[in-house]
Amino acid sequence: MHSKKGSYGYSPYRSKVQVRWLALVVFFLASLFLLLSAKVTFWILPRPKPFPTTQTSCPALPPHPSIVSPPSGRFSWRNVTQRHAVELFANLPAIGKTRLPKVQFDSEGGEAPLYHELMRKRRQAAVKTTMERSWKAYKDHAWKQDELLPISGTSKTTFGGWGATLVDSLDTLWIMGLKDEFNEAVRAVTQIDFAPGAGELNIFETTIRYLGGLLAAYDLTDCKDSRLLEKAMELGDMIYMSFDTPNRMPITRWSAKKAAAGEEQSAAAQGIIAEFASFSLEFIRLSQLTGDMRYYDAVTRVTAVLAEQQGSTKVPGLWPVGVNVQKPDLTRDNLFSLGTMADSAYEYLGKTYQLLHRSGSTASQYADMYTSAMEAVMTHLLFRPKTPDNADILMPAAGRVNNRGIFSLDHTAQHLVCFAGGMFALGSRLLGNASHLDYGRKITEACIWSYTHAPNGIMPEMFRMTPCPSHDSCDFDELTRETHQFPGFKRVIDARYMLRPEAIESVFYMYRITGERRYQDVAWSMFETIEKRTRTGIANAAIRDVTLKVESKETGELRRGVGARSEESELELEDSMESFWMAETLKYFYLIFSEPSLLSLDEWVFNTEAHPFRLRT
Ligand SMILES: *[C@@H]1O[C@H](CO)[C@@H](O)[C@H](O)[C@H]1NC(C)=O
Numbered sequence: 001m002h003s004k005k006g007s008y009g010y011s012p013y014r015s016k017v018q019v020r021w022l023a024l025v026v027f028f029l030a031s032l033f034l035l036l037s038a039k040v041t042f043w044i045l046p047r048p049k050p051f052p053t054t055q056t057s058c059p060a061l062p063p064h065p066s067i068v069s070p071p072s073g074r075f076s077w078r079n080v081t082q083r084h085a086v087e088l089f090a091n092l093p094a095i096g097k098t099r100l101p102k103v104q105f106d107s108e109g110g111e112a113p114l115y116h117e118l119m120r121k122r123r124q125a126a127v128k129t130t131m132e133r134s135w136k137a138y139k140d141h142a143w144k145q146d147e148l149l150p151i152s153g154t155s156k157t158t159f160g161g162w163g164a165t166l167v168d169s170l171d172t173l174w175i176m177g178l179k180d181e182f183n184e185a186v187r188a189v190t191q192i193d194f195a196p197g198a199g200e201l202n203i204f205e206t207t208i209r210y211l212g213g214l215l216a217a218y219d220l221t222d223c224k225d226s227r228l229l230e231k232a233m234e235l236g237d238m239i240y241m242s243f244d245t246p247n248r249m250p251i252t253r254w255s256a257k258k259a260a261a262g263e264e265q266s267a268a269a270q271g272i273i274a275e276f277a278s279f280s281l282e283f284i285r286l287s288q289l290t291g292d293m294r295y296y297d298a299v300t301r302v303t304a305v306l307a308e309q310q311g312s313t314k315v316p317g318l319w320p321v322g323v324n325v326q327k328p329d330l331t332r333d334n335l336f337s338l339g340t341m342a343d344s345a346y347e348y349l350g351k352t353y354q355l356l357h358r359s360g361s362t363a364s365q366y367a368d369m370y371t372s373a374m375e376a377v378m379t380h381l382l383f384r385p386k387t388p389d390n391a392d393i394l395m396p397a398a399g400r401v402n403n404r405g406i407f408s409l410d411h412t413a414q415h416l417v418c419f420a421g422g423m424f425a426l427g428s429r430l431l432g433n434a435s436h437l438d439y440g441r442k443i444t445e446a447c448i449w450s451y452t453h454a455p456n457g458i459m460p461e462m463f464r465m466t467p468c469p470s471h472d473s474c475d476f477d478e479l480t481r482e483t484h485q486f487p488g489f490k491r492v493i494d495a496r497y498m499l500r501p502e503a504i505e506s507v508f509y510m511y512r513i514t515g516e517r518r519y520q521d522v523a524w525s526m527f528e529t530i531e532k533r534t535r536t537g538i539a540n541a542a543i544r545d546v547t548l549k550v551e552s553k554e555t556g557e558l559r560r561g562v563g564a565r566s567e568e569s570e571l572e573l574e575d576s577m578e579s580f581w582m583a584e585t586l587k588y589f590y591l592i593f594s595e596p597s598l599l600s601l602d603e604w605v606f607n608t609e610a611h612p613f614r615l616r617t
């Protein structure tokens with residue numbers, strides 16, 4: 001460094017040594033300034049906290065001794081005495097040398113053509129724009145509330161009032177690189193106090209949305225932002241309290257107030273299988289991250305019941321929708337389904353096997369249960385619907401066993417059941433059975449078909465179809481056509497679209513597993529339609545009736561004022577935006593247009609609310 005004499009005010013009489021020192025100090029200060037300002041813009045994590053003291057990345061093995069969240073001013077569920085405390089906890093199995101089977105297609109080889117790459121990025125950017133818009137609306141109109149009402153610009157409490165949308169959206173913000181938004185959201189999350197509130201809490205929803213959201217966000221920060229784990233532990237302590245029953249079966253609809261006051265509550269005599277059997281991923285991840293085995297232990301007790309009774313239900317291999325958790329007895333009810341109230345109980349079987357890294361007897365229990373369940377699903381719950389184009393597709397449905405023990409299927413399709421395509425596809429890789437991939441494909445195609453052929457390009461929530469006599473090809477005759485409301489759709493029972501993710505979820509799985517680019521095109525046309533038809537002034541809203549075709553502008557004018565309509569489609573909207581819109585729907589749309597390495601299915605497993613948990617690789 002040399003300077004013209006005098007231009008920096010140096011006296012020509014100063015010694016060279018002095019100048020060097022000054023330069024050094026200036027250089028040091030400048031570097032410090034740069035470093036600090038860089039920290040502000042690039043460093044997305046907060047100042048490190050002393051907890052957990054040694055953790056710099058996600059533990060390969062559970063920490064020992066287990067991590068306990070530090071005392072805070074908030075309500076501590078850990079301090080509430082359990083009436084039926086467990087004495088000895090089951091331990092997570094050690095992870096052996098076994099590798100997990102490869103799930104994703106090999107994306108190393110074929111370079112995508114340039115035009116395709118450009119298109120992919122443009123599509124991805126469009127999804128991100130929609131996310132930013134919805135998030136801004138949430139921040140402006142419903143900050144820290146459970147749900148935004150996207151038409152009136154107000155909010156409502158649906159899941160305990162701790163900010164369901166806030167917690168549910170964390171990982172989507174991270175994945176999309178919305179770091180300022182993420183940091184702001186995490187700061188708000190640290191304020192949550194899971195103190196006992198009035199009313200009945202749905203433990204299932206609390207687990208998949210809040211606990212899943214916190215764990216995934218923590219995993220995404222490479223286990224560095226301990227505030228998120230602290231919160232997960234505070235909430236985990238609360239949820240664990242709902243297992244405080246004589247036989248340690250969970251109380252799925254639970255009063256926190258009563259529990260805090262030490263009042264006895266009993267598990268449901270008329271419970272629902274999905275709520276009983278869908279917390280294995282969240283609880284196991286929590287045990288893996290903290291070394292606290294209470295959660296894993298709670299899972300094993302439920303797993304044992306599922307495994308023991310799977311063969312003695314009215315349709316062996318499947319569990320009925322209705323279960324008596326109190327006893328526990330899963331063999332009485334006669335309704336069987338892959339759809340609503342059952343879905344994630346099946347979805348979690350293969351995924352738990354994966355999260356346990358195939359290790360230990362619990363993992364093999366899950367693999368066995370998955371195999372038997374899918375065998376029964378293929379035999380009893382799938383049907384081929386009659387469509388005008390004789391599409392080779394399979395739709396899952398629900399059915400009942402009558403007094404004489406005869407099983408009959410009700411050929412009703414549900415948007416929610418579309419997740420099953422992804423489940424079969426993932427399972428085919430995890431358990432190495434290629435024929436399951438065909439099932440995954442055909443189920444996914446059934447949902448794609450329903451989108452493409454529905455009057456406005458969006459699959460309704462629920463509708464009847466006409467079954468083919470077998471899975472082989474069949475005729476769409478005049479008689480069938482006459483009985484159908486729309487060709488292929490015999491009768492639409494529930495015409496809403498609630499911003500649901502399950503169809504794009506399966507399309508995403510099919511893409512990541514097969515690498516077929518057609519699925520990206522399918523996804524794009526779904527996204528364009530959904531965005532256009534659900535867009536409100538500030539965000540996106542559920543559609544009241546996706547079958548309503550408004551033909552001309554005049555009709556639109558006449559009906560204006562009846563309810564809020566989307567800007568483009570004139571379809572009537574509902575003032576509702578469930579937290580899964582940003583947690584799941586937009587996340588899957590974004591990920592299908594991402595590099596396949598972003599949240600690779602070989603490194604992450606998604607819970608039923610699309611929250612990714614890190615797999616041991
Ligand atoms: C929980 O119990 C511990 C030990 O008894 C006590 O130090 C702590 O203050 C309690 N925390 C809360 C939030 O009540």
Ligand SMILES: *[C@@H]1O[C@H](CO)[C@@H](O)[C@H](O)[C@H]1NC(C)=O
Pocket residue numbers: 375378433434435436
């Ligand atoms: C694969 O799945 C099919 C259909 O369930 C089954 O018939 C077959 O035995 C399975 N194959 C293996 C190797 O498990």
